[in-house]
Amino acid sequence: MAKIKSIEYFRVLPRWLFVKIVDEDGHYGWGESTLEGHTQAIEGTLNELIERFTGYEADDIEQIWQTVWRLGFYRGGPVFMSAISGIDIALWDLKGRRLGVPIHQLIGGKVRSKISVYAWIGGDRPADVEAAGKARLAQGFKAVKMNATEDMNWLDSPSVLESSVQRLQLVKALGLDVALDFHGRLHKPMAKQLAKAVEPHNPLFIEEPLLSEHPEGIKQVSSLVTCPIALGERLYSRWDVKRFLEDGSVDILQPDISHCGGISEMRRIASMAETYDVAIAPHCPLGPIALAACMQVDLATPNFVIQEMSLGIHYNVEAGEYDITSYVKDPKVFDVQDGFVKALNAPGLGVEVDEETVRRVAQITKPWECRGFYGPDGAIREW
Numbered sequence: 001m002a003k004i005k006s007i008e009y010f011r012v013l014p015r016w017l018f019v020k021i022v023d024e025d026g027h028y029g030w031g032e033s034t035l036e037g038h039t040q041a042i043e044g045t046l047n048e049l050i051e052r053f054t055g056y057e058a059d060d061i062e063q064i065w066q067t068v069w070r071l072g073f074y075r076g077g078p079v080f081m082s083a084i085s086g087i088d089i090a091l092w093d094l095k096g097r098r099l100g101v102p103i104h105q106l107i108g109g110k111v112r113s114k115i116s117v118y119a120w121i122g123g124d125r126p127a128d129v130e131a132a133g134k135a136r137l138a139q140g141f142k143a144v145k146m147n148a149t150e151d152m153n154w155l156d157s158p159s160v161l162e163s164s165v166q167r168l169q170l171v172k173a174l175g176l177d178v179a180l181d182f183h184g185r186l187h188k189p190m191a192k193q194l195a196k197a198v199e200p201h202n203p204l205f206i207e208e209p210l211l212s213e214h215p216e217g218i219k220q221v222s223s224l225v226t227c228p229i230a231l232g233e234r235l236y237s238r239w240d241v242k243r244f245l246e247d248g249s250v251d252i253l254q255p256d257i258s259h260c261g262g263i264s265e266m267r268r269i270a271s272m273a274e275t276y277d278v279a280i281a282p283h284c285p286l287g288p289i290a291l292a293a294c295m296q297v298d299l300a301t302p303n304f305v306i307q308e309m310s311l312g313i314h315y316n317v318e319a320g321e322y323d324i325t326s327y328v329k330d331p332k333v334f335d336v337q338d339g340f341v342k343a344l345n346a347p348g349l350g351v352e353v354d355e356e357t358v359r360r361v362a363q364i365t366k367p368w369e370c371r372g373f374y375g376p377d378g379a380i381r382e383w
Helices: 039-053 061-070 078-099 129-139 158-172 188-201 215-224 238-247 262-275 288-299 314-318 355-362
Strands: 004-012 016-023 028-032 114-120 143-147 177-181 229-231 340-342
Touching: 004 039, 004 078, 004 355, 016 039, 016 078, 016 288, 028 078, 028 288, 039 061, 039 078, 061 078, 061 262, 078 262, 078 288, 114 288, 129 143, 129 158, 143 158, 158 177, 158 188, 188 215, 215 229, 215 238, 238 262, 262 288
Parallel strands: 114 143, 143 177
Antiparallel strands: 004 016, 016 028, 114 340
C-alpha cells in the first residue's frame, strides 16, 4: 500500500469538475465532483479535504469515506457529498489500476455484459423533438428522455399540458421508449394533471414529478397513476433515500454518482433499493468520468435497468466542441449499439483520461451557472 501524495481538481468545459489522485508509488486515479452550477462551492470543500487526506493510505477507501462522513459533525447535502464523490471515485480508479482489474471486479464482478442507455432530446424548453428523436435513433439509441414541460407557474392553464402529450406521442411514434422528466419544475396542482394526462401514452417513467422535499406529494402522485415514478438526483445519501423506499412512492431510484458519495455509496443505495423491489437507473447528465463510474457499478448491480448518458446533451452542444468523448483517449468506449454500450473492461474505471486536454481546458474554463426562468409577472420559476 502507498499513501496519497497529491489530490488535484480541474474545472473543464462544459460544466464539469474532475479530480485526480496520485499515490507515492505513482499510481493515479480520476474522479468527478461535478455539481452543476456550484463549481466554486465544491472547489472550496475539496481544498479542505485535500489538506486532510494527503498522507492517508490510498487503499483505505472505506476508512476515508467514513472519516469524511462521521468526523465532520455536519453531514450530507449536495456540496459536501459531491466533494466526497470525486475523491471516492478517484480512489477506486487508482486501486483498480494498481491491481490491473476493472472496478466491477472489485465489487463482485459482472452480472451483465453490456449496459442499456438513454440520451436527452429537446433541451430545457423542449422543441424539435421529432428531429432530435430521429437523430438519436441513428446514433443507436432505443430510449430517450425529455423535459415534460417548459417552466411553469404554480397553477397554470391546463391547456399548457396538451403540448406535453403531443411531444410524447410524436417521439413514441418513431419507435423510441420515452421517459418524461418533470424536473421538479411542476408543483402539485399541475403535476397531478400532467401525470394523469400522459399515463395513457405509457412513458418509460416519470422523473421527479415533484421536488424531493415533498415526499407526501410524491406519494400522492404515485398513487394516482400506474406510470413508474423515478427520482433521486437530489438525494445525497442512503439516509436521504430511506424514506422514499419505506413510503413505496418510488419505482426507479436515480442516484447521481457525483452527488451521492461516489461508487461506495451508490453500491449501498442500490442494495437498499433491491430489498424494496426498486430498480436503479443512475442519473448522469455529466462528464465521462462520472459515466464510467456509473457503468462500473451498473455492471455489478442486479437491479440496474438503464443508464443516462450526456452524449450530445444541450449543455454540451452549447459549449461547442466539448462532449463526453472530448476528455478520453478512446472515444469509442462510449459507442452505442442497438441501445447498449459495451462493458468497460480495462483497469480501474475502464477509460483513459486525456490529461493534456484536461489541463489545457481547465485554464480557460469559468464556472457554469444554473439557468434562471421567470414568469410573465417576474416571479422565479423552478429550473
